Amino acid sequence: xxxxxxxxxxxxxxxxxxxxxxxxxxxxxxxxxxxxxxxxxxxxxxxxxxxxxxxxxxxxxxxxxxxxxxxxxxxxxxxxxxxxxxxxxxxxxxxxxxxxxxxxxxxxxxxxxxxxxxxxxxxxxxxxxxxxxxxxxxxxxxxxxxxxxxxxxxxxxxxxxxxxxxxxxxxxxxxxxxxxxxxxxxxxxxxxxxxxxxxxxxxxxxxxxxxxxxxxxxxxxxxxxxxxxxxxxxxxxxxxxxxxxxxxxxxxxxxxxxxxxxxxxxxxxxxxxxxxxxxxxxxxxxxxxxxxxxxxxxxxxxxxxxxxxxxxxxxxxxxxxxxxxxxxxxxxxxxxxxxxxxxxxxxxxxxxxxxxxxxxxxxxxxxxxxxxxxxxxxxxxxxxxxxxx
Amino acid sequence: xxxxxxxxxxxxxxxxxxxxxxxxxxxxxxxxxxxxxxxxxxxxxxxxxxxxxxxxxxxxxxxxxxxxxxxxxxxxxxxxxxxxxxxxxxxxxxxxxxxxxxxxxxxxxxxxxxxxxxxxxxxxxxxxxxxxxxxxxxxxxxxxxxxxxxxxxxxxxxxxxxxxxxxxxxxxxxxxxxxxxxxxxxxxxxxxxxxxxxxxxxxxxxxxxxxxxxxxxxxxxxxxxxxxxxxxxxxxxxxxxxxxxxxxxxxxxxxxxxxxxxxxxxxxxxxxxxxxxxxxxxxxxxxxxxxxxxxxxxxxxxxxxxxxxxxxxxxxxxxxxxxxxxxxxxxxxxxxxxxxxxxxxxxxxxxxxxxxxxxxxxxxxxxxxxxxxxxxxxxxxxxxxxxxx
Numbered sequence: 053x054x055x056x057x058x059x060x061x062x063x064x065x066x067x068x069x070x071x072x073x074x075x076x077x078x079x080x081x082x083x084x085x086x087x088x089x090x091x092x093x094x095x096x097x098x099x100x101x102x103x104x105x106x107x108x109x110x111x112x113x114x115x116x117x118x119x120x121x122x123x124x125x126x127x128x129x130x131x132x133x134x135x136x137x138x139x140x141x142x143x144x145x146x147x148x149x150x151x152x153x154x155x156x157x158x159x160x161x162x163x164x165x166x167x168x169x170x171x172x173x174x175x176x177x178x179x180x181x182x183x184x185x186x187x188x189x190x191x192x193x194x195x196x197x198x199x200x201x202x203x204x205x206x207x208x209x210x211x212x213x214x215x216x217x218x219x220x221x222x223x224x225x226x227x228x229x230x231x232x233x234x235x236x237x238x239x240x241x242x243x244x245x246x247x248x249x250x251x252x253x254x255x256x257x258x259x260x261x262x263x264x265x266x267x268x269x270x271x272x273x274x275x276x277x278x279x280x281x282x283x284x285x286x287x288x289x290x291x292x293x294x295x296x297x298x299x300x301x302x303x304x305x306x307x308x309x310x311x312x313x314x315x316x317x318x319x320x321x322x323x324x325x326x327x328x329x330x331x332x333x334x335x336x337x338x339x340x341x342x343x344x345x346x347x348x349x350x351x352x353x354x355x356x357x358x359x360x361x362x363x364x365x366x367x368x369x370x371x372x373x374x375x376x377x378x379x380x381x382x383x384x385x386x387x388x389x390x391x392x393x394x395x396x397x398x399x400x401x402x403x404x405x406x407x408x409x410x411x412x413x414x415x416x417x418x419x420x421x422x423x424x425x426x427x428x429x430x431x432x433x434x435x436x437x438x439x440x441x
Numbered sequence: 442x443x444x445x446x447x448x449x450x451x452x453x454x455x456x457x458x459x460x461x462x463x464x465x466x467x468x469x470x471x472x473x474x475x476x477x478x479x480x481x482x483x484x485x486x487x488x489x490x491x492x493x494x495x496x497x498x499x500x501x502x503x504x505x506x507x508x509x510x511x512x513x514x515x516x517x518x519x520x521x522x523x524x525x526x527x528x529x530x531x532x533x534x535x536x537x538x539x540x541x542x543x544x545x546x547x548x549x550x551x552x553x554x555x556x557x558x559x560x561x562x563x564x565x566x567x568x569x570x571x572x573x574x575x576x577x578x579x580x581x582x583x584x585x586x587x588x589x590x591x592x593x594x595x596x597x598x599x600x601x602x603x604x605x606x607x608x609x610x611x612x613x614x615x616x617x618x619x620x621x622x623x624x625x626x627x628x629x630x631x632x633x634x635x636x637x638x639x640x641x642x643x644x645x646x647x648x649x650x651x652x653x654x655x656x657x658x659x660x661x662x663x664x665x666x667x668x669x670x671x672x673x674x675x676x677x678x679x680x681x682x683x684x685x686x687x688x689x690x691x692x693x694x695x696x697x698x699x700x701x702x703x704x705x706x707x708x709x710x711x712x713x714x715x716x717x718x719x720x721x722x723x724x725x726x727x728x729x730x731x732x733x734x735x736x737x738x739x740x741x742x743x744x745x746x747x748x749x750x751x752x753x754x755x756x757x758x759x760x761x762x763x764x765x766x767x768x769x770x771x772x773x774x775x776x777x778x779x780x781x782x783x784x785x786x787x788x789x790x791x792x793x794x795x796x797x798x799x800x801x802x803x804x805x806x807x808x809x810x811x812x813x814x815x816x817x818x819x820x821x822x823x824x825x826x827x828x829x830x
Contacts, residue, residue, distance in 0.1 A: 083676070101492070101540035151490035155544045161554045161667065162674045170550050174674055188671050191596070195584035197608075207580070219586075219703055278550065282577050285551045285563055287472070314608055 082131075084159040085146075085174045091138040093174070095146070097157065100130025102150045107134050109146035110171075110424070121149065141179025142426050143246060145171035164243050165278075166425075167235035168288045182253070183433050184246040189256035190216030194248050196238075196280075199310035203303035208269060209276035210307070211238045213248050214315070215255055215262035224318045226440040227264045227311055228349075230432070231328030231335050234356070235290040237277035238269040241432075244425050250433055261440040263325075264315055268307050270328075270335055272299035295331060296356075298367030301338050308346075322384070325439050327351025329428040330396075334358070337403075340383075341374040342367065348384040349439050353431040354391060354423050357399040372410065379412045385438055386414035389431040393422040471520075473548040474535075474563050480527040482563070484535070486546065489519025491539045496523050498535035499560075499813070510538065530568025531815050532635060534560035553632050554667075555814075556624035557677045571642070572822050573635040578645035579605030583637050585627075585669075588699035592692035597658060598665035599696065600627045602637050603704070604644055604651035613707045615829040616653045616700055617738075619821070620717030620724050623745070624679040626666035627658040630821075633814050639822055650829040652714075653704055657696050659717075659724055661688035685720060685745075687756030693728050697735075711773070714828050716740025718817040719785075723747070726792075729772075730763040731756065737773040738828050742820040743780060743812050746788040761799065768801045774827055775803035778820040782811040 084096040095107055105124040112120030124132040145164065148155045156163060160172045175181050192215045198207050218225060230247065232240035241247045247265055254260035272294035275281040294300070312319040324347045328336040333355025340350040358368065386407070390400040407414055417434065419427050473485040484496055494513040501509030513521040534553065537544045545552060549561045564570050581604045590597050607614060619636065621629035630636045636654055643649035661683035664670040683689070701708040713736045717725040722744025729739045747757065775796070779789040796803055806823065808816050 097542075099540070099542045102542065103490070150539065150542060150544075151488070153486075153488045153491065153539060153544065154547045155539075155542065156559070158543045158558075159676070160674075161557060161559050161677060163552060163559060165550045168550060169547075170545070170552060185673060186665075186669065186671050188596075191587040191598075193584050193586045195582050197582045198580040207577075209580075276575075280575065282575050284574060285549075287548070288550060 082159045084157055085172075087174060087176055091141070091176050091178065093136045093139055093144075093176070095124065095134050095136075095148075095157070096159070097124065097132045097148055097150070097155075098130060099132055099150055102126075102130075102132065104151055105132040106149040107146060108149065109136075110144055110426070111136070111139055111142075124148075139176050140426075141176050141181040143173055143175050143181060143184050143244075143429065145173050147171055165239075165288070166244060167290050180430060180433065183250050184429065185253075186249055187253055187256070189252055191252050192216050192248055192255075193218065194242060197314075199307065199314075201303050201306040203306050204272055204299065206275050208274070209238055209280055210269065210310070211242050211267040212311075212315070213242075213251060213265040213267070215251065215264065217262065218264070218316075222316075224316050224323070225262060225264050226318050226323040226325070227266055227315075228325040228327065228436070228439060229266050229268065229307070229336075231268060231270050231326070231332030233328075233330030233332050234295060235288070235292075236332075237271060237274065238267050239277045239280075241265075241267045245432060246429055247432065250429065251436065254433070254436055260436045263436075263440060264311070264317060266307065266311055270300045270332060271295050272297075272303060296334060296358075298338075298365040300335055301342060301367055304339050305343070321345055321348045323348075323440065325349030325351070325385075327353060327387070327432075327435060328355075329353040329431075330356045330423065338368060341371070341378050344374070344377055345381045348382075349387075350383060350385065351387045351389070351431070351435045352400075353389050353428050353435075354394050354396060355388070355400060355403075356396060357403045372406070375407070375410050375412060379410050383412075386412060387417070387435055387438065388414055389417040389419065389427070389435075391419050391421040391423065391427050393420075395423065471548045473546055474561075476563060476565055480530070480565050480567065482525045482528055482533075482565070484513070484523050484525075484537075484546070485548065486513065486521045486537055486539070486544075487519060488521055488539055491515075491519075491521065493540055494521040495538040496535060497538065498525075499533055499815070500525070500528050500531075513537075528565050529815075530565050530570040532562055532564050532570060532573050532633075532818065534562050536560055554628075554677070555633060556679050569819060569822065572639050573818065574642075575638055576642055576645070578641055580641050581605050581637055581644075582607065583631060586703075588696065588703075590692050590695040592695050593661055593688065595664050597663075598627055598669055599658065599699070600631050600656040601700075601704070602631075602640060602654040602656070604640065604653065606651065607653070607705075611705070613705050613712070614651060614653050615707045615712035615714070616655055616704075617714040617716065617825070617828060618655050618657065618696070618725075620657065620659050620715070620721030622717070622719030622721050623684060624677070624681075625721075626660060626663065627656050628666045628669075630654075630656045634821060635818055636821065639818065640825065643822070643825055649825045652825075652829060653700070653706060655696065655700055659689045659721060660684050661686075661692060685723060685747075687727075687754040689724055690727050690731060690756055693724075694732070710734055710737045712737075712829065714738030714740070714774075716742060716776070716821075716824060717744070718742040718820075719745045719812065727757060730760070730767050733763070733766055734770045737771075738776075739772060739774065740776045740778070740820070740824045741789075742778050742817050742824075743783050743785060744777070744789060744792075745785060746792045761795070764796070764799050764801060768799050772801075775801060776806070776824055776827065777803055778806040778808065778816070778824075780808050780810040780812065780816050782809075784812065 106121040278288040333352040667677040722741040
């Protein structure tokens with residue numbers, strides 16, 4: 053009787069809003085993606101009226117600008133499906149093309165925006181990606197805060213990870229400043245980069261020191277990520293003003309001042325690391341050399357190293373001079389990671405030659421693959437354990 | 442020359458990853474939705490091969506379980522479009538149906554999950570929804586944290602809004618505990634409810650006291666929202682165990698203990714408010730009466746009031762007795778909001794009779810519409826200014 057009444061109420065509640073009704077109406081019984089024990093993955097889409105359904109995923113080889121696709125096959129009920137070969141342990145992204153129209157998977161609510169496109173995502177564990185899972189370990193706090201940047205004349209949004217135990221401790225913590233690439237923002241590392249999961253897991257295993265991770269927004273014209281600023285729900289674009297013209301580097305002390313004024317941190321060179329991917333690697337390279345004796349740890353992940361500084365903003369000149377000073381002042385770790393097929397591979401090798409000539413010691417990590425998040429998550433997983441030891 | 446090199450580099454960077462390539466390839470020139478000055482909205486979808494495209498939106502009348510739709514029309518290039526009448530100022534949600542397949546809008550990256558379905562969203566300002574926009578006002582901090590619930594034997598995730606100035610002040614702040622409905626979680630109020638925007642804007646206008654808002658997870662079997670727990674990217678469901686069986690209410694002191702142990706708060710009855718929508722209204726009703734003298738402010742938003750407590754869990758019995766004690770102890774504000782067409786309307790009127798008999802004074806707010814987020818955002822916008830005065 054008790055159960056009966058509760059069940060009737062649940063039915064009532066289930067029927068609540070128009071939105072909830074739609075939620076139920078969307079074909080709740082289909083599982084897609086289904087990750088099998090052997091790490092092959094089955095995708096399913098009920099589309100009886102479609103003539104052609106293709107799957108595109110980040111594990112498929114792409115040709116230049118054209119992403120790879122696989123044709124899905126239709127059964128007698130109108131269900132399209134495709135089963136992959138076993139996939140690597142990673143966070144993977146995909147979407148469907150239904151008669152030429154790009155569609156997300158209506159049976160997978162997990163989506164991540166990359167620049168102006170939204171992808172469905174899933175995680176294949178059992179390898180690298182075990183670090184990307186939310187495991188039963190102590191979890192840090194992730195906060196979205198706003199700081200004043202007098203240099204840019206803006207109040208700006210920032211994402212801050214504080215490690216487990218931060219709030220209840222009296223200790224001072226070291227800080228990793230972690231910078232995104234072009235088209236990214238203060239959401240990139242936390243969403244696509246799985247930063248909080250990687251740090252939680254590394255710290256729980258005793259493989260990384262508890263540290264604060266500060267994920268700033270490197271587009272100096274922006275207050276915040278698309279949809280999170282006073283510009284409203286604008287359409288994101290890849291090409292933004294004030295990204296690689298020196299503005300962000302000039303304003304970086306505003307961020308350090310905010311962090312060191314608002315968190316219990318080791319406000320000294322040995323307690324500061326800076327790393328970034330692509331444009332964020334470029335920013336990290338320059339910020340670490342133009343503010344002397346500020347960072348003891350530098351990480352360049354597939355860094356967008358400019359082929360030629362001759363015609364660039366003044367802040368990007370005198371590189372050798374400032375790098376030589378950086379060598380002289382000393383750096384505990386200078387870390388360079390690049391994929392073999394990255395189109396920036398050549399520029400990174402030229403940069404290594406330059407460092408060699410200046411006598412800068414560094415760790416060099418060459419990985420498979422190109423300019424992809426899979427590498428950047430891996431680099432973070434390898435770089436973080438080397439910090440603050 | 443300087444510009445030329447930078448542009449060449451930008452092109453290179455733009456072509457970076459397979460994902461970025463896909464981002465560009467998705468038809469960047471289409472604007473959808475386009476919100477016009479008169480608040481009519483144009484939706485567009487390029488689907489030359491589709492035979493029929495429908496639009497469904499939360500502003501359309503739905504019939505029982507079937508959401509309303511509008512037929513879109515196709516031009517010679519294969520672009521489907523539809524223009525609405527002027528819409529109300531609100532956060533609106535919508536999706537497309539392409540030859541029967543539910544699709545999100547590939548030109549709108551703004552998506553919110555409601556239970557197991559993902560909708561595109563947009564905001565029409567110029568009215569109520571001006572409170573839902575990110576305006577140029579001081580912004581509070583939104584943190585996702587984890588707390589221990591010894592009662593439930595779980596470490597659980599919680600969303601906490603701290604008002605602008607909290608970090609730099611020494612003051613103690615009052616706390617609003619804000620609870621979600623069935624199928625929701627600790628993300629519901631912050632995403633669909635626009636809580637941080639509403640509070641930022643009300644506080645900036647001097648209409649609400651600066652307060653902390655704690656958004657807990659009322660599904661007592663869950664560690665966290667779908668995708669945010671150790672269960673991984675599981676498919677969300679509406680019907681969860683331990684939602685209305687007394688477990689959450691029993692564990693609520695764990696949340697209060699965490700908040701009062703971790704934030705600078707007014708840890709007294711006059712500094713505590715509790716409010717919730719639907720199931721969260723049900724939780725608020727019961728939590729406020731079973732912990733005597735704990736809350737001075739109670740808000741029931743479209744509360745899922747049980748028609749009959751006879752056969753329910755023990756925690757839901759002796760309602761009159763505990764309510765009478767609540768009346769005797771005194772409450773500064775008891776607030777009830779319900780929509781005229783809400784299917785819970787009748788039960789809320791019965792509950793009002795009950796309160797009248799017990800001599801409990803309350804503010805009663807009857808709105809248009811039913812059991813919808815539009816009402817819950819409005820209720821929060823009206824309720825918050827009444828607190829802690």
